Amino acid sequence: MTSSSDVRDAVVADPAGTLLALDFDGTLAHIVDDPTLAFAHHDSVEALARLGSVLGQIAIITGRPVRQALALGGFEGLSGLGNLVIHGQYGAERWAAADGALTQPERPRAIVELAAMLPDWLDERGAHGVRLEDKGIAIAIHTRGIDPGVLDELAAPVARLAADLGLAVEPGRQVIELRAPGHDKGDSLRSIVADVRPRQVIFGGDDLGDLPAYDAVDEFRTHGGAGLLICSASEEQDALVARADLVLDGPDAVAEWLLALADDIAPA
Numbered sequence: 013m014t015s016s017s018d019v020r021d022a023v024v025a026d027p028a029g030t031l032l033a034l035d036f037d038g039t040l041a042h043i044v045d046d047p048t049l050a051f052a053h054h055d056s057v058e059a060l061a062r063l064g065s066v067l068g069q070i071a072i073i074t075g076r077p078v079r080q081a082l083a084l085g086g087f088e089g090l091s092g093l094g095n096l097v098i099h100g101q102y103g104a105e106r107w108a109a110a111d112g113a114l115t116q117p118e119r120p121r122a123i124v125e126l127a128a129m130l131p132d133w134l135d136e137r138g139a140h141g142v143r144l145e146d147k148g149i150a151i152a153i154h155t156r157g158i159d160p161g162v163l164d165e166l167a168a169p170v171a172r173l174a175a176d177l178g179l180a181v182e183p184g185r186q187v188i189e190l191r192a193p194g195h196d197k198g199d200s201l202r203s204i205v206a207d208v209r210p211r212q213v214i215f216g217g218d219d220l221g222d223l224p225a226y227d228a229v230d231e232f233r234t235h236g237g238a239g240l241l242i243c244s245a246s247e248e249q250d251a252l253v254a255r256a257d258l259v260l261d262g263p264d265a266v267a268e269w270l271l272a273l274a275d276d277i278a279p280a
Contacts, residue, residue: 014233016258019240020273022212027066027277029211033201033225034266036074036081038218039244042263043185045157047145052085053263059270061092062278069208072098073200075182075189075221077147078107078114088112101191102182102221103200104149119148120192122177126151133173139166150182150191163188184219185248198224205232216242216266219249226255242266 023030034040040057041050064070070093074081078100082088087096087109096109105116127146134142134153139162145152153170155163163186174181174190182189201215205228213232215225229239243256244266253259260266 014257031069031210033071035217053267055267059274062274064092078105099200103195152189156186196224198228201228212238214240218244
């Protein structure tokens with residue numbers, strides 16, 4: 013396990029050589045019952061705006077569509093974040109503040125088929141009260157706020173359905189997402205590293221979908237780079253805790269850590 017203080021010292025000494033990449037939900041924003049109301053923590057946004065003027069690159073890598081992340085974070089046009097990039101839907105969508113260009117794929121045929129059949133499919137299995145979130149190129153089944161056993165009961169049949177349609181399954185905190193295969197957060201992080209060639213990489217996440225990005229940071233370290241893995245911890249998910257170099261108590265603590273880093277290298 014890497015010493016978080018050593019990497020932090022390296023970042024303070026060489027901010028321009030640093031890539032800071034973060035997940036959105038559960039890391040920059042609290043998990044809430046209604047995902048359309050999961051706004052980024054105000055202090056995190058403030059810290060990122062300050063850090064953006066000195067760090068080599070800031071990235072958000074999220075399962076959300078880019079436009080949702082922009083709206084809930086208030087990042088677009090924010091002073092200090094001219095170097096921000098957002099990889100949405102696990103990297104299938106990409107946006108850069110530098111030119112405002114958004115790259116996004118067409119809606120997969122399998123997702124069109126899934127959207128048409130899923131409400132009846134869930135009803136037939138007694139999965140009442142679940143909420144469907146159509147992301148265009150993915151569909152998420154949310155079970156937060158209802159019987160917690162519903163998610164476990166759905167796991168196996170959803171996996172079979174996804175296999176039949178040629179889709180990937182992305183489990184999360186009280187959610188199962190079905191999406192086209194071929195993208196994960198590790199691939200996204202590797203592509204950003206290849207573009208900016210940082211000497212230090214920080215990645216922070218909170219859920220199973222962030223593990224591929226953890227793998228990418230570990231690979232970066234094996235090639236001589238300095239890497240820091242941050243876990244935004246919760247009672248719902250502990251899979252990242254054992255692998256993290258720094259465990260923080262949810263988005264509030266993440267915001268506090270980011271502000272402290274900004275105080276050290278980009279005083280207000």
